[in-house]
Amino acid sequence: MYKKFLFTFIILFHSSLANALIEVDITRGNLDPLPIAVSPLYVDPKSENIKDIKTKSLGEEVSKIIEKNFKSTGLFNPLNKDAFVQKPDIAHLKPRFEDWRLIKAQALVTGKLNVKDGKLKVEFRLWDLTASKEMIALAFTTTPGNWRRVAHIISDKIYERLTGEEGYFDTRIIYVAESGPKNRRVKKLAIMDQDGANTKYLTLGNELVLTPRFNPANQMVTYLSYFRNLPRVYLLDIETGQQEVVGNFPGMTFAPRFSPDGKKIIMSFAKDGNSDIYTMDIETRVVEKITEHSSIDTSPSFSPDGKYICFNSDRSGLQQIYVMKSDGSDVKRITFGSGLYGTPVWSPRGDLIAFTKVRKGKFYIGVMRTDGSGERLLTENFYQEAPSWSPNGRVLIFYRETKSGPSGEGFSAKLWSIDITGYNERKIDTETDASDPSWSSLLSK
Amino acid sequence: MTKSLIYSVSFHLVIILLTVLTLPFMIRQPIELPPIVSVELIQISDTTNIPYAPKARKVIEKVKKEEKRVVSEQAPPAAKAKEKPDRIPMPEDNKEEKKIVKKKQNPEEIKPEIRQSSEFEKKEIIDTNQIAALIDKAKEEAALVEKNSNKITQSNQKNSFATGLTLTQEDALRAQIFGCWSVPLGLPYDGDLLVRIKLQLKQDGTITKSEILDHERMNRPGQKFYKILAESALRAVRLCQPLKVPPTGYEKWKELQLNFDPTEMLKG
Numbered sequence: 001m002y003k004k005f006l007f008t009f010i011i012l013f014h015s016s017l018a019n020a021l022i023e024v025d026i027t028r029g030n031l032d033p034l035p036i037a038v039s040p041l042y043v044d045p046k047s048e049n050i051k052d053i054k055t056k057s058l059g060e061e062v063s064k065i066i067e068k069n070f071k072s073t074g075l076f077n078p079l080n081k082d083a084f085v086q087k088p089d090i091a092h093l094k095p096r097f098e099d100w101r102l103i104k105a106q107a108l109v110t111g112k113l114n115v116k117d118g119k120l121k122v123e124f125r126l127w128d129l130t131a132s133k134e135m136i137a138l139a140f141t142t143t144p145g146n147w148r149r150v151a152h153i154i155s156d157k158i159y160e161r162l163t164g165e166e167g168y169f170d171t172r173i174i175y176v177a178e179s180g181p182k183n184r185r186v187k188k189l190a191i192m193d194q195d196g197a198n199t200k201y202l203t204l205g206n207e208l209v210l211t212p213r214f215n216p217a218n219q220m221v222t223y224l225s226y227f228r229n230l231p232r233v234y235l236l237d238i239e240t241g242q243q244e245v246v247g248n249f250p251g252m253t254f255a256p257r258f259s260p261d262g263k264k265i266i267m268s269f270a271k272d273g274n275s276d277i278y279t280m281d282i283e284t285r286v287v288e289k290i291t292e293h294s295s296i297d298t299s300p301s302f303s304p305d306g307k308y309i310c311f312n313s314d315r316s317g318l319q320q321i322y323v324m325k326s327d328g329s330d331v332k333r334i335t336f337g338s339g340l341y342g343t344p345v346w347s348p349r350g351d352l353i354a355f356t357k358v359r360k361g362k363f364y365i366g367v368m369r370t371d372g373s374g375e376r377l378l379t380e381n382f383y384q385e386a387p388s389w390s391p392n393g394r395v396l397i398f399y400r401e402t403k404s405g406p407s408g409e410g411f412s413a414k415l416w417s418i419d420i421t422g423y424n425e426r427k428i429d430t431e432t433d434a435s436d437p438s439w440s441s442l443l444s445k
Numbered sequence: 446m447t448k449s450l451i452y453s454v455s456f457h458l459v460i461i462l463l464t465v466l467t468l469p470f471m472i473r474q475p476i477e478l479p480p481i482v483s484v485e486l487i488q489i490s491d492t493t494n495i496p497y498a499p500k501a502r503k504v505i506e507k508v509k510k511e512e513k514r515v516v517s518e519q520a521p522p523a524a525k526a527k528e529k530p531d532r533i534p535m536p537e538d539n540k541e542e543k544k545i546v547k548k549k550q551n552p553e554e555i556k557p558e559i560r561q562s563s564e565f566e567k568k569e570i571i572d573t574n575q576i577a578a579l580i581d582k583a584k585e586e587a588a589l590v591e592k593n594s595n596k597i598t599q600s601n602q603k604n605s606f607a608t609g610l611t612l613t614q615e616d617a618l619r620a621q622i623f624g625c626w627s628v629p630l631g632l633p634y635d636g637d638l639l640v641r642i643k644l645q646l647k648q649d650g651t652i653t654k655s656e657i658l659d660h661e662r663m664n665r666p667g668q669k670f671y672k673i674l675a676e677s678a679l680r681a682v683r684l685c686q687p688l689k690v691p692p693t694g695y696e697k698w699k700e701l702q703l704n705f706d707p708t709e710m711l712k713g
Contacts, residue, residue, distance in 0.1 A: 022701050026619060028710055163629045
């Protein structure tokens with residue numbers, strides 16, 4: 001009996017020791033950009049030559065665009081191609097992981113393209129160099145003219161695979177292109193790829209255009225234009241170039257913006273001397289009043305689920321940001337800091353609201369949670385406003401004006417982007433001066 | 446019959462008691478350790494070689510002159526006369542100081558060691574003594590506690606006895622992995638972001654086997670982010686090879702579990 005007792009005791013005691021595994025909690029990491037090697041895509045020597053496109057250098061060009069995209073995020077560090085040991089043709093088949101690890105790369109992008117029967121076929125692979133395995137492999141077939149978009153789509157797929165959130169490279173930005181002195185400014189609608197390439201002008205500049213905004217559901221744009229000094233809200237289909245007038249609105253009309261499902265336009269306009277928020281159904285053209293207050297309510301923006309609206313109002317005396325239900329009930333003030341708050345825009349992720357803040361003569365672009373807590377000012381300048389979110393809710397684009405002289409000389413407005421950490425601010429190159437940017441959703445999902 | 450019943454009951458009681466005392470999940474108290482704050486000790490030399498700005502220099506000289514004047518008027522004990530804040534070796538300063546020393550009433554009372562040490566040095570000496578005393582005291586207290594009580598607290602248990610790593614060793618390992626882990630930024634702030642990786646190590650700290658403990662979660666719908674997080678943690682571990690492990694006690698740490706959780710970091 002004693003033997004049995006001893007045996008049970010040993011078994012139980014041993015099990016307690018065996019479970020004493022050392023545990024170490026890792027709660028912090030680094031935010032250093034991930035070193036990534038983007039090998040030029042291998043071009044099939046049998047590829048046909050296409051008019052206006054140098055097929056031979058296309059692999060190199062595509063890899064350059066991918067690198068530029070990655071660098072602009074601040075999250076990746078594309079390594080210098082001079083250090084690459086392996087040639088693209090071999091690298092694409094089976095990379096020698098040791099060679100790439102030697103140059104401190106943690107991920108590798110390889111690819112291959114060929115042009116056959118007037119079609120461009122591109123395939124790429126993403127390799128995890130520390131684990132020596134493939135992470136993703138995809139192939140696309142498209143018309144050769146779309147080669148830039150292919151580079152952006154590849155960037156998106158890799159970005160998503162490595163960060164866990166959707167990319168934002170295969171997108172476009174619509175903005176107001178400005179030229180001429182400040183007192184006689186010509187304003188045209190312009191559209192470009194998010195990296196500044198492929199700029200196209202959509203209006204001639206005869207009329208003043210303001211606040212273009214993308215429909216989150218498709219490639220439609222709404223904007224405000226003055227016709228015979230009366231504000232009109234327009235709808236523009238970017239694919240077809242077709243324009244239509246949604247309606248003439250009295251007095252001061254501001255910033256029309258789409259609802260998340262793209263079926264309504266929300267805006268503010270002044271009726272009987274008082275500015276309130278209205279929605280209009282695009283199909284039926286029925287206008288509905290949302291706010292009913294004697295103060296000035298402007299800049300409405302829907303939450304991505306369509307249940308709430310944020311807007312700014314001076315009902316407390318100073319311009320502050322408020323949130324209400326989409327039917328106009330349950331209005332709550334969410335900003336209480338010193339200074340004026342304006343142009344609130346709800347993030348497509350739904351977690352943050354971006355805004356412009358004016359305090360002591362300085363303009364700030366900032367973000368806060370949807371209840372107004374956790375305010376973070378990302379950038380400060382003499383004059384900047386109108387933030388617009390990238391489709392994944394990580395980057396904001398806005399415009400910034402430089403100081404001008406007494407007669408408007410030296411004045412210039414440019415587009416800038418900043419990510420929500422506030423560390424990665426970049427100027428976006430545009431052909432002319434630019435203001436009022438709006439970021440499209442992903443062109444291909 | 447009664448006898449055998451008593452035997453049976455008492456034997457069962459012994460078994461239950463043993464189970465309660467020895468099974469690890471029952472011992473473990475649900476107290477979380479507070480995060481350990483690493484402190485870097487920097488030694489500061491007594492004097493700086495940074496020159497003062499011309500303006501500041503003038504002000505300092507003026508203040509010093511005034512102080513010295515006061516000292517010479519009142520003629521305090523000589524040792525105290527040396528206690529001036531932030532002495533800077535300036536040519537003019539030294540000359541004046543010499544003169545003042547001559548004026549002092551009892552120069553022979555100044556011990557050479559005291560004369561050479563600035564106020565800063567003195568403080569340091571006092572401080573180190575105090576610290577040494579404090580350490581001694583702490584050791585005594587710790588010994589007393591050990592003698593008087595057999596209870597082991599949660600923190601003691603986790604950090605020394607059970608883990609086999611000292612705090613310093615654990616910190617070194619943690620700091621090494623911090624440097625290797627690129628946290629994916631697109632993760633949801635409110636999701637369960639804990640990734641547990643079990644490692645088997647060689648004596649030199651290289652990894653022979655790595656295993657994600659909840660790997661089935663990687664393929665569950667709606668848990669795409671978990672896969673990306675787990676991969677990043679694995680990358681970090683592989684990148685950090687060989688891990689900074691203690692030179693001794695291999696049996697204790699040959700298997701190691703790392704719990705990666707970026708929640709606090711992402712919430713900022």
